[in-house]
Protein backbone atom coordinates (compact mmCIF):
# COMPACT_ATOMS: atom_id res chain seq x y z
CA UNK A 1 0.00 0.00 0.00
CA UNK A 2 1.53 3.35 -0.98
CA UNK A 3 1.65 6.07 1.59
CA UNK A 4 2.76 9.64 1.57
CA UNK A 5 2.28 10.26 5.22
CA UNK A 6 4.80 9.42 7.97
CA UNK A 7 5.70 5.80 7.19
CA UNK A 8 6.34 3.80 10.36
CA UNK A 9 4.80 6.50 12.58
CA UNK A 10 1.50 7.22 14.30
CA UNK A 11 0.11 10.72 13.80
CA UNK A 12 -1.23 12.41 16.95
CA UNK A 13 -2.65 15.92 17.39
CA UNK A 14 0.78 17.08 18.52
CA UNK A 15 2.76 15.35 15.76
CA UNK A 16 4.10 11.99 14.60
CA UNK A 17 5.30 9.50 17.22
CA UNK A 18 6.87 6.07 17.18
CA UNK A 19 4.30 3.26 17.76
CA UNK A 20 6.38 2.05 20.72
CA UNK A 21 5.44 5.32 22.49
CA UNK A 22 1.67 4.64 22.48
CA UNK A 23 1.37 2.30 25.48
CA UNK A 24 -2.16 1.26 26.52
CA UNK A 25 -4.51 2.65 23.85
CA UNK A 26 -8.27 3.19 23.83
CA UNK A 27 -9.28 3.04 20.17
CA UNK A 28 -12.72 4.69 20.34
CA UNK A 29 -13.56 7.58 22.66
CA UNK A 30 -15.04 11.08 22.46
CA UNK A 31 -13.23 13.61 24.64
CA UNK A 32 -15.28 16.51 23.31
CA UNK A 33 -18.57 15.86 21.49
CA UNK A 34 -21.95 17.29 20.60
CA UNK A 35 -23.89 14.05 20.41
CA UNK A 36 -27.35 15.61 20.32
CA UNK A 37 -27.84 14.07 16.86
CA UNK A 38 -29.08 10.94 18.70
CA UNK A 39 -31.47 12.91 20.98
CA UNK A 40 -34.83 11.21 21.45
CA UNK A 41 -37.89 12.64 23.22
CA UNK A 42 -38.46 11.02 26.63
CA UNK A 43 -40.61 7.88 26.35
CA UNK A 44 -42.90 9.19 29.09
CA UNK A 45 -44.40 12.66 28.35
CA UNK A 46 -44.37 13.38 32.10
CA UNK A 47 -40.57 13.44 31.87
CA UNK A 48 -40.46 16.21 29.24
CA UNK A 49 -39.00 18.77 31.66
CA UNK A 50 -36.06 16.45 32.33
CA UNK A 51 -34.88 16.70 28.71
CA UNK A 52 -33.43 20.17 29.22
CA UNK A 53 -32.30 19.85 32.84
CA UNK A 54 -28.61 19.92 33.68
CA UNK A 55 -27.39 16.48 34.76
CA UNK A 56 -27.23 16.35 38.55
CA UNK A 57 -27.54 13.79 41.31
CA UNK A 58 -31.31 14.33 41.58
CA UNK A 59 -31.96 13.28 37.97
CA UNK A 60 -28.96 10.98 37.39
CA UNK A 61 -30.93 7.79 38.01
CA UNK A 62 -33.36 8.83 35.26
CA UNK A 63 -30.55 9.98 32.96
CA UNK A 64 -28.81 6.61 33.20
CA UNK A 65 -31.85 4.88 31.67
CA UNK A 66 -32.76 7.76 29.34
CA UNK A 67 -29.26 8.87 28.42
CA UNK A 68 -30.22 9.94 24.87
CA UNK A 69 -33.17 12.04 26.14
CA UNK A 70 -31.22 14.75 27.97
CA UNK A 71 -29.38 17.43 25.98
CA UNK A 72 -26.84 18.24 28.68
CA UNK A 73 -25.90 14.57 29.02
CA UNK A 74 -25.11 14.40 25.26
CA UNK A 75 -22.74 17.35 25.37
CA UNK A 76 -19.08 17.11 26.38
CA UNK A 77 -17.88 20.68 25.88
CA UNK A 78 -15.91 21.47 29.05
CA UNK A 79 -12.18 21.06 28.45
CA UNK A 80 -11.28 21.37 32.13
CA UNK A 81 -13.72 18.55 32.97
CA UNK A 82 -12.29 16.36 30.19
CA UNK A 83 -8.75 16.98 31.42
CA UNK A 84 -9.70 15.96 34.97
CA UNK A 85 -11.44 12.85 33.64
CA UNK A 86 -8.70 11.65 31.24
CA UNK A 87 -6.15 12.16 33.99
CA UNK A 88 -7.73 9.18 35.80
CA UNK A 89 -6.78 7.12 32.73
CA UNK A 90 -3.30 8.62 32.61
CA UNK A 91 -2.68 7.87 36.30
CA UNK A 92 -3.88 4.29 35.80
CA UNK A 93 -1.15 3.83 33.19
CA UNK A 94 -2.96 4.90 30.00
CA UNK A 95 -0.90 6.27 27.14
CA UNK A 96 -3.06 6.99 24.10
CA UNK A 97 -6.68 7.71 23.15
CA UNK A 98 -8.26 7.72 19.69
CA UNK A 99 -10.86 10.51 19.58
CA UNK A 100 -13.32 9.13 17.02
CA UNK A 101 -15.33 12.36 16.79
CA UNK A 102 -15.81 13.16 13.10
CA UNK A 103 -17.42 16.05 11.19
CA UNK A 104 -20.95 16.95 12.32
CA UNK A 105 -20.66 15.85 15.98
CA UNK A 106 -18.40 18.55 17.36
CA UNK A 107 -14.84 17.56 16.44
CA UNK A 108 -12.52 20.15 18.01
CA UNK A 109 -8.84 19.94 16.96
CA UNK A 110 -7.64 22.90 19.05
CA UNK A 111 -9.23 21.53 22.21
CA UNK A 112 -7.75 18.06 21.59
CA UNK A 113 -4.30 19.58 21.19
CA UNK A 114 -4.66 21.55 24.44
CA UNK A 115 -5.91 18.44 26.29
CA UNK A 116 -2.97 16.43 24.96
CA UNK A 117 -0.50 19.09 26.02
CA UNK A 118 -2.09 19.41 29.48
CA UNK A 119 -2.12 15.65 30.17
CA UNK A 120 0.80 14.24 28.20
CA UNK A 121 -1.53 11.69 26.58
CA UNK A 122 -1.19 10.89 22.86
CA UNK A 123 -4.47 11.82 21.20
CA UNK A 124 -5.33 10.65 17.70
CA UNK A 125 -8.05 12.54 15.83
CA UNK A 126 -10.47 11.08 13.27
CA UNK A 127 -11.23 12.26 9.71
CA UNK A 128 -14.54 11.77 7.88
CA UNK A 129 -18.26 11.88 8.61
CA UNK A 130 -20.70 10.28 11.07
CA UNK A 131 -24.21 8.93 10.24
CA UNK A 132 -26.42 10.66 7.68
CA UNK A 133 -28.52 12.42 10.35
CA UNK A 134 -25.39 14.48 11.20
CA UNK A 135 -24.32 15.31 7.63
CA UNK A 136 -23.94 18.94 6.56
CA UNK A 137 -26.66 20.14 4.14
CA UNK A 138 -24.40 20.07 1.07
CA UNK A 139 -23.07 16.57 1.76
CA UNK A 140 -25.41 14.52 -0.43
CA UNK A 141 -24.44 16.55 -3.52
CA UNK A 142 -20.66 16.26 -3.01
CA UNK A 143 -18.79 13.90 -5.38
CA UNK A 144 -16.91 11.03 -3.73
CA UNK A 145 -13.53 12.38 -4.87
CA UNK A 146 -14.25 15.71 -3.18
CA UNK A 147 -15.01 13.96 0.11
CA UNK A 148 -11.87 11.82 -0.28
CA UNK A 149 -9.79 14.95 -0.89
CA UNK A 150 -11.09 16.50 2.33
CA UNK A 151 -10.04 13.39 4.25
CA UNK A 152 -6.60 13.43 2.61
CA UNK A 153 -6.13 17.10 3.50
CA UNK A 154 -7.17 16.42 7.11
CA UNK A 155 -4.67 13.52 7.32
CA UNK A 156 -1.74 15.22 5.61
CA UNK A 157 -2.14 18.98 6.29
CA UNK A 158 -4.64 19.64 9.05
CA UNK A 159 -8.29 20.13 10.04
CA UNK A 160 -10.41 23.27 9.65
CA UNK A 161 -7.50 25.49 8.58
CA UNK A 162 -5.24 24.41 11.46
CA UNK A 163 -2.05 22.37 11.11
CA UNK A 164 -3.47 19.75 13.50
CA UNK A 165 -3.71 16.48 11.58
CA UNK A 166 -5.96 13.47 11.83
CA UNK A 167 -4.27 10.11 12.38
CA UNK A 168 -7.16 7.80 11.46
CA UNK A 169 -10.24 7.88 9.21
CA UNK A 170 -13.40 7.51 11.32
CA UNK A 171 -15.55 6.76 13.05
CA UNK A 172 -17.45 6.62 9.78
CA UNK A 173 -21.17 6.48 10.49
CA UNK A 174 -23.22 3.75 8.80
CA UNK A 175 -26.93 3.26 9.59
CA UNK A 176 -29.14 0.21 9.06
CA UNK A 177 -30.24 0.11 6.31
CA UNK A 178 -27.03 1.62 4.99
CA UNK A 179 -27.70 4.87 3.11
CA UNK A 180 -26.14 6.00 -0.19
CA UNK A 181 -24.56 9.07 1.41
CA UNK A 182 -22.96 6.87 4.10
CA UNK A 183 -21.68 4.46 1.46
CA UNK A 184 -20.07 7.41 -0.27
CA UNK A 185 -18.22 8.23 2.95
CA UNK A 186 -16.77 4.71 3.13
CA UNK A 187 -15.87 4.75 -0.56
CA UNK A 188 -14.10 8.10 -0.07
CA UNK A 189 -12.29 6.67 2.94
CA UNK A 190 -10.93 3.81 0.84
CA UNK A 191 -9.56 6.33 -1.68
CA UNK A 192 -8.00 8.35 1.15
CA UNK A 193 -6.57 5.18 2.68
CA UNK A 194 -5.02 4.12 -0.62
CA UNK A 195 -3.41 7.57 -0.86
CA UNK A 196 -2.16 7.86 2.71
CA UNK A 197 -2.12 4.41 4.36
CA UNK A 198 -4.34 5.55 7.28
CA UNK A 199 -6.49 3.03 9.15
CA UNK A 200 -10.30 3.20 8.90
CA UNK A 201 -12.71 2.98 11.89
CA UNK A 202 -16.33 2.03 11.14
CA UNK A 203 -19.55 2.62 13.13
CA UNK A 204 -21.85 -0.10 11.71
CA UNK A 205 -25.65 -0.04 11.61
CA UNK A 206 -27.51 -1.97 14.30
CA UNK A 207 -27.97 -5.35 12.62
CA UNK A 208 -26.08 -8.64 12.93
CA UNK A 209 -25.25 -8.53 9.21
CA UNK A 210 -24.24 -4.85 9.00
CA UNK A 211 -20.49 -5.28 9.70
CA UNK A 212 -20.13 -8.03 7.07
CA UNK A 213 -22.06 -6.01 4.50
CA UNK A 214 -19.65 -3.09 5.01
CA UNK A 215 -16.52 -5.29 5.01
CA UNK A 216 -17.63 -7.04 1.81
CA UNK A 217 -18.24 -3.66 0.17
CA UNK A 218 -14.79 -2.47 1.26
CA UNK A 219 -13.10 -5.63 0.09
CA UNK A 220 -14.79 -5.39 -3.32
CA UNK A 221 -13.39 -1.85 -3.63
CA UNK A 222 -9.86 -3.14 -3.02
CA UNK A 223 -9.48 -2.14 0.63
CA UNK A 224 -7.05 -4.10 2.81
CA UNK A 225 -9.30 -5.15 5.70
CA UNK A 226 -6.32 -5.57 8.04
CA UNK A 227 -6.26 -1.73 8.04
CA UNK A 228 -9.88 -1.49 9.24
CA UNK A 229 -11.38 -1.48 12.75
CA UNK A 230 -15.03 -2.57 12.91
CA UNK A 231 -16.56 -0.79 15.92
CA UNK A 232 -19.43 -1.52 18.31
CA UNK A 233 -19.26 -5.31 17.86
CA UNK A 234 -21.09 -6.10 21.11
CA UNK A 235 -24.21 -4.03 20.38
CA UNK A 236 -24.34 -5.24 16.77
CA UNK A 237 -23.55 -8.95 16.55
CA UNK A 238 -25.57 -11.18 18.87
CA UNK A 239 -25.29 -14.37 16.77
CA UNK A 240 -22.08 -16.36 17.51
CA UNK A 241 -21.97 -17.86 13.99
CA UNK A 242 -22.12 -14.40 12.40
CA UNK A 243 -19.46 -13.20 14.85
CA UNK A 244 -17.11 -15.96 13.66
CA UNK A 245 -17.93 -15.19 10.03
CA UNK A 246 -17.22 -11.49 10.60
CA UNK A 247 -13.95 -12.22 12.41
CA UNK A 248 -12.81 -14.38 9.49
CA UNK A 249 -13.20 -11.40 7.12
CA UNK A 250 -9.96 -10.01 8.57
CA UNK A 251 -10.68 -6.61 10.11
CA UNK A 252 -10.01 -5.63 13.72
CA UNK A 253 -13.01 -6.17 16.00
CA UNK A 254 -13.61 -3.38 18.48
CA UNK A 255 -15.33 -4.05 21.82
CA UNK A 256 -15.83 -0.39 22.53
CA UNK A 257 -18.72 -0.04 24.97
CA UNK A 258 -17.01 -1.30 28.14
CA UNK A 259 -18.58 0.26 31.22
CA UNK A 260 -21.89 0.90 29.42
CA UNK A 261 -23.78 -1.31 31.79
CA UNK A 262 -27.44 -0.32 31.48
CA UNK A 263 -29.06 -3.17 29.54
CA UNK A 264 -32.02 -1.12 28.21
CA UNK A 265 -30.69 0.37 24.97
CA UNK A 266 -32.90 3.29 23.91
CA UNK A 267 -31.38 3.43 20.42
CA UNK A 268 -32.36 -0.20 19.75
CA UNK A 269 -35.02 -1.31 22.28
CA UNK A 270 -35.62 -4.49 20.26
CA UNK A 271 -32.18 -5.67 21.44
CA UNK A 272 -30.19 -4.80 24.56
CA UNK A 273 -26.84 -3.42 25.64
CA UNK A 274 -24.65 -6.32 26.81
CA UNK A 275 -22.85 -5.98 30.13
CA UNK A 276 -19.10 -6.23 30.63
CA UNK A 277 -19.38 -9.91 31.60
CA UNK A 278 -20.98 -10.62 28.20
CA UNK A 279 -18.28 -8.61 26.42
CA UNK A 280 -15.66 -10.68 28.22
CA UNK A 281 -17.42 -13.93 27.23
CA UNK A 282 -17.51 -12.90 23.55
CA UNK A 283 -13.87 -11.85 23.61
CA UNK A 284 -12.87 -15.14 25.30
CA UNK A 285 -14.59 -17.01 22.47
CA UNK A 286 -12.73 -14.95 19.85
CA UNK A 287 -9.43 -15.64 21.65
CA UNK A 288 -10.26 -19.38 21.62
CA UNK A 289 -10.84 -19.12 17.87
CA UNK A 290 -7.39 -17.59 17.38
CA UNK A 291 -8.33 -13.92 16.92
CA UNK A 292 -6.28 -12.53 19.82
CA UNK A 293 -4.36 -10.29 17.43
CA UNK A 294 -7.57 -8.75 16.06
CA UNK A 295 -9.47 -7.49 19.14
CA UNK A 296 -9.19 -3.89 20.42
CA UNK A 297 -10.91 -2.33 23.46
CA UNK A 298 -12.57 0.96 24.36
CA UNK A 299 -15.49 2.66 26.19
CA UNK A 300 -16.95 5.00 23.52
CA UNK A 301 -17.69 7.63 26.17
CA UNK A 302 -20.02 10.17 24.53
CA UNK A 303 -22.14 11.40 27.44
CA UNK A 304 -21.70 12.89 30.89
CA UNK A 305 -23.25 10.02 32.81
CA UNK A 306 -20.25 7.82 32.05
CA UNK A 307 -17.73 10.25 33.55
CA UNK A 308 -16.56 9.81 37.13
CA UNK A 309 -17.75 13.27 38.20
CA UNK A 310 -21.26 12.26 37.12
CA UNK A 311 -21.26 8.89 38.86
CA UNK A 312 -19.90 6.95 35.90
CA UNK A 313 -17.14 4.40 35.34
CA UNK A 314 -14.58 6.84 33.90
CA UNK A 315 -11.88 6.41 31.28
CA UNK A 316 -9.70 4.21 33.50
CA UNK A 317 -12.40 1.49 33.71
CA UNK A 318 -10.78 -0.93 31.24
CA UNK A 319 -7.36 -0.68 32.86
CA UNK A 320 -8.53 -0.52 36.48
CA UNK A 321 -11.37 -3.06 36.44
CA UNK A 322 -11.81 -4.93 33.14
CA UNK A 323 -8.19 -6.14 32.91
CA UNK A 324 -8.15 -7.68 36.41
CA UNK A 325 -11.66 -9.11 35.84
CA UNK A 326 -10.55 -10.76 32.58
CA UNK A 327 -7.56 -12.26 34.37
CA UNK A 328 -9.77 -13.60 37.15
CA UNK A 329 -11.91 -15.23 34.47
CA UNK A 330 -8.97 -16.99 32.84
CA UNK A 331 -7.79 -14.57 30.15
CA UNK A 332 -4.04 -14.22 30.45
CA UNK A 333 -2.52 -10.83 31.15
CA UNK A 334 -0.48 -11.16 27.95
CA UNK A 335 -3.70 -11.50 25.92
CA UNK A 336 -5.14 -8.38 27.57
CA UNK A 337 -1.94 -6.44 26.85
CA UNK A 338 -2.07 -7.55 23.23
CA UNK A 339 -5.62 -6.14 22.89
CA UNK A 340 -4.81 -2.89 24.71
CA UNK A 341 -1.26 -2.18 23.50
CA UNK A 342 0.02 -4.28 20.59
CA UNK A 343 -3.08 -4.48 18.38
CA UNK A 344 -3.86 -0.74 18.48
CA UNK A 345 -0.21 0.14 17.71
CA UNK A 346 -0.18 -2.26 14.74
CA UNK A 347 -3.33 -0.84 13.16
CA UNK A 348 -2.61 2.84 13.92
CA UNK A 349 0.91 2.94 12.48
CA UNK A 350 1.33 4.09 8.88
CA UNK A 351 2.78 1.27 6.76
CA UNK A 352 6.39 1.76 5.81
Ligand SMILES: [Zn+2]
Nearest residue numbers: 028100171300
Ligand atom coordinates in the same frame (compact mmCIF):
# COMPACT_ATOMS: atom_id res chain seq x y z
ZN1 LIG B 1 -18.26 6.62 18.93
